[in-house]
Amino acid sequence: MDKGYLTLETGEVFEGVLIGEMKDSFGEVVFNTSMTGYQEIITDPSYAGQIVTFCYPIIGNYGINAMDDESITPALEGVIIGDLCETPSHYQSINKFSEKLKQGGVPGIAGVDTRFLVKTIRSRGTVKGFLSNCKVEKQNFPEEKKTPSWVEKVSTKKIQFFKNNGPHVVLMDFGYKKSILNALLEENCSVTIVPYNTPFEKINALNPDGVLFSNGPGDPMELKQWFPQIKKISQHCPTFGICLGHQLIALAYGAKTEKLAYGHRGANHPVKELTTGKVKITAQNHGYVVVDESIDKNTFDVTYRNVNDQSIEGIKHHNFPIQTVQFHPEAHPGPNDTAHLLTEFVSEITSFGETRYAVK
DSSP states (O other): OOEEEEEETTSOEEEEEEEESOSOEEEEEEEEOOSSOHHHHHTOGGGTTEEEEEOSSEESTTOBOSSOOSSSSOOOSEEEOSEEOSSOOOTTOOBOHHHHHHHTTOEEEESOOHHHHHHHHHHHOSEEEEEESSOOOGGGOOOOOOOOOHHHHHSOSSOEEEOOSSOEEEEEESSOOHHHHHHHHHTTOEEEEEETTOOHHHHHHTOOSEEEEOOOOSOGGGGGGGHHHHHHHHTTSOEEEETHHHHHHHHHTTOOEEEEEEEEEEEEEEEEETTTOOEEEEEEEEEEEEOGGGSOTTTEEEEEEETTTOOEEEEEESSSSEEEESSBTTOSSSOOTTTHHHHHHHHHHHHHTTOOOOOO
16 A cells, blocks of 8 residues: 655644545545444535544444445545554445545545544644645645635535425535435425525425525635525524534524634534533534624524533524524434434424415
8 A cells, every 4th residue: 555644734744554546635634533424424515625534443344335325425535544444344334445435536544643633633723734645845735725615516506306295395405414304304304405505586486394404514604695595594484404504594693603623523522402401412513613692692592502612502593483503413423312303393394384474
C-alpha cells in the first residue's frame, strides 16, 4: 500500500496508508465518536465538504451491506481511520469498506493515530486538511477553492413522490438522509421530496398536510436568501425541522447561529427534555448551533438542551405547530430514544386535518 499524508492547515502532519480512491482531497477535518454505523456516516450528505475521522479504532469489521446507505453517492471529501479490517464478518456483508470508498470516489488513509488527531482537533478547533500521497509544507498549504453551496450539490434536482395511505408530507431536501424518508414511510405517510429552493407557491400547490425540513451540510447562513420562504412555508401547515432544518427555521424567525469549536458528531450525545427532566441519548452531526440569546422567548420555547455544553437542541413555536430538533430522531445509526418525535409529528398532522391558518 502507498503511503498517505494528512496535513492540517495548522502544520501538523499525520502519516498512514492510502485506501479508497487514489486522489488528493481538501476539506474540513471533523471527527465522529460512533462505535458503529460507518456505512451510514460515509453516505450521509451532511458530511459534504468534510474529511471524517473515525474515533472507533477498527473500521470495516462487519463489512458493507445493501440496505444502509443514506444516499446514492457519498458526498464527503475523505476518510481517516485507525485500523482497517479487510476481512469483514457478517452474513449481510456484500463489500469491503475500502472498496466502498473506491466505488464512491472517496479517498482515505488508514493506520493513522486517530486518538492524537482528535486531540489535536479539539485543541485547535476544527481545521482544514489536505489529504495526499505526499507531505505538504505549511507555507505551501493549498488555498480553499470557492464552491457552490454544499446544499446545492447534494439536494435533489427533481421532485420525487412516494405513495402511501396516510397524510402527505413534503420533505424539503437540504441533504436528507434516507432514514428520514424511511421513518415517514413507516408512519404510513405519502412523501414528496422537493429541492431545497422550492418556493412557497410550489409547496402550497402540492397540498401538503405537513412539511419536514431535513438535515444538510454547511453553514446555514449560506441559505439566507431563502429565510422568508422558509418562514412562509412553516406558517402554512405543521412543520418539523431536523439538524440543519432546525437551524434554518430558527434563523427564519430572527435567531442567529454560531460555529462550534469542533462540532457534535456521534451516536452518544445526551440531551435533556426540559418538560420532563429526562435525558435522551441521541445521534448528532452538526458544526453549528442556534445562539441561545437570539431566540425570541415570546415566540419559541426551548424544548431540549445538550447536557454537555447546554446548547439548544430543540425549539417549539407558541402559536404555530412548528417544532425542531438539532439531533436525529430517526437515529440511523444510533439510539432510538427520540424516535417518538416523528410519530408525534405525524399524529399532529392527522389531528390538524384539513384546516389551515392564515399565512402572515
